Amino acid sequence: MKLKLALILCLALAGPAMAQNSYEEAVSLYEDKDYKGAREIAEAAAKTGDARAMAMLGVLYQKGLGVEADLNKAVDWYAQAAEKNNLGAQYSLAEIYLDGALGEPDPERGRFWLTKAAGQGKPEAEHRLGLLAAAETPPDWFEAADWFRKAADQGYPDSQYNLGVLYAEGKGVDQSKIKAGEWFAKAAVKGHPDAALDYGIMVFLGDGVKKDEKVGAEWMLVSARHGNPVAQNRVARLYATGRVFEVNPAEAMKWHILAKAGGRSDAWLDDFVARLPSAAQKEGEARARDFKPG
Numbered sequence: 001m002k003l004k005l006a007l008i009l010c011l012a013l014a015g016p017a018m019a020q021n022s023y024e025e026a027v028s029l030y031e032d033k034d035y036k037g038a039r040e041i042a043e044a045a046a047k048t049g050d051a052r053a054m055a056m057l058g059v060l061y062q063k064g065l066g067v068e069a070d071l072n073k074a075v076d077w078y079a080q081a082a083e084k085n086n087l088g089a090q091y092s093l094a095e096i097y098l099d100g101a102l103g104e105p106d107p108e109r110g111r112f113w114l115t116k117a118a119g120q121g122k123p124e125a126e127h128r129l130g131l132l133a134a135a136e137t138p139p140d141w142f143e144a145a146d147w148f149r150k151a152a153d154q155g156y157p158d159s160q161y162n163l164g165v166l167y168a169e170g171k172g173v174d175q176s177k178i179k180a181g182e183w184f185a186k187a188a189v190k191g192h193p194d195a196a197l198d199y200g201i202m203v204f205l206g207d208g209v210k211k212d213e214k215v216g217a218e219w220m221l222v223s224a225r226h227g228n229p230v231a232q233n234r235v236a237r238l239y240a241t242g243r244v245f246e247v248n249p250a251e252a253m254k255w256h257i258l259a260k261a262g263g264r265s266d267a268w269l270d271d272f273v274a275r276l277p278s279a280a281q282k283e284g285e286a287r288a289r290d291f292k293p294g
Contacts, residue, residue, distance in 0.1 A: 023053050030056065035066025046077070054081035055089040062092075071101060082113060090117040091125050098128070107132075118147070123156035130159065141172030152183065160187035161195040168198075177208025188219060193226035200231070217244040224255060227293035229262025233269070240272050249276050253284025258291055 022045040029038040039060050045053035054077050060066055062074035075096060081089035090113045096102065098110035111132065117125035130147035133140040145166050151159035164183030167176050181202050187195030196219050202209050204216025217238055223231035236255035239248045253276060256269040273281065 022048075023050050023056075026053060026056060035060060037066075039066045046080075049084070051081040051084035051086040051089070054078075054084070055086045055092075058089060058092060062096075071096070075102065082116070085116075085120075087117055087120050087122055090114075090120075091122055094125065094128070098132075118150075121154070123151040123154045123159065126151035126154075127156055127159045127162075130162065134162075139171075141166065143172075145172030152186075155186075155190070157187040157190040157192040157195065160184075160190070161192050161198075164195065164198065177202070181209040188222070191226065193223045193228040193231070196220070196223035196226070197228050197231040197234075201234075213244050224258075225293065227258075227262070229259045229264040232256075232259035232262065233264040233266055236266070236269055240269060249280040250283035250287060253281060254287035254291065257284065257288040 022041055026038045026041040026045060029035075029041065039057065042053040042056045042060070046057055058074045058078035058081065060074075061070050061077060063069065075093065078089040078093040078096070082093050094110045094113035094117060096110075097106040097113065099105065111129075114125050114128055114132075118129055126147045130144045130151065133144035133147060145163065148159040148163040148166065152163045160183050163173075164180045164187065166172050167183060168180035169175065173179075181199060184195045184199035184202065188199045199209075200216045200219030200221075200223060201207070202216070203211065203219060204213050205211065217235075220231045220234050220238075224235040232255045235245075236252045236259060237243075238245045239252035239255065241247070245251075252269070253273050256266065256273055259266065273284070276284070
């Protein structure tokens with residue numbers, strides 16, 4: 001679970017003027033990595049009822065910053081802040097209960113606080129509720145689609161992609177390749193690698209969208225550069241065959257090596273690589289070693 005202090009700061013309730021000053025000082029110390037100083041001031045602000053300071057103490061105790069890590073104390077501070085309607089604390093508390101960080105998962109408590117956070121419009125909480133609905137037995141695709149849509153409408157890329165998948169498969173919504181493509185495109189623009197791949201394939205094939213092999217291939221390349229092994233395999237074949245991209249044996253080998261490392265094997269490319277001249281093989285291997293996703 002990733003805790004982002006900025007979310008807690010921005011979405012917290014305002015407190016008295018004196019608490020505001022104390023809390024802002026704690027934030028400044030936190031940003032300077034003076035966690036002990038931040039904790040001392042946050043504790044003083046928390047005693048005045050400042051929910052933001054309580055949430056900060058939850059972060060400090062959970063991460064062990066400026067104090068020995070103590071998840072029980074973190075939960076206690078998060079709970080106090082959550083009761084005061086602190087959005088960040090509600091979400092952090094939900095994740096702890098759902099993940100079973102205290103021992104066994106507590107789905108009831110987790111869903112309770114997740115729903116509270118989602119009720120305040122937190123897209124991460126809406127997305128997680130969508131995942132929970134999709135994981136039920138049997139899955140509640142209608143509820144999942146509803147939650148994903150709420151987060152997607154706020155620009156949350158994971159939900160945009162998932163909503164695209166539901167439209168592509170007709171789960172919880174009327175099947176529509178056109179709408180699937182629209183949501184994949186929105187997520188792809190935000191850097192979602194799976195969305196870039198799926199949208200690229202749709203455009204490449206003209207499946208529900210206007211066909212354009214060059215544009216489709218470029219989106220697959222975007223996904224490959226983000227580390228998606230399926231996209232890396234597709235791109236390797238394009239470089240090997242000279243379809244859209246100019247033939248480039250070393251580049252084809254690079255992407256094939258990366259795809260295989262990610263679990264995407266390809267017998268045809270194995271044979272292609274094996275027949276390459278030694279210089280091209282060495283160049284491909286060097287490019288694969290130098291690759292960094294991003």
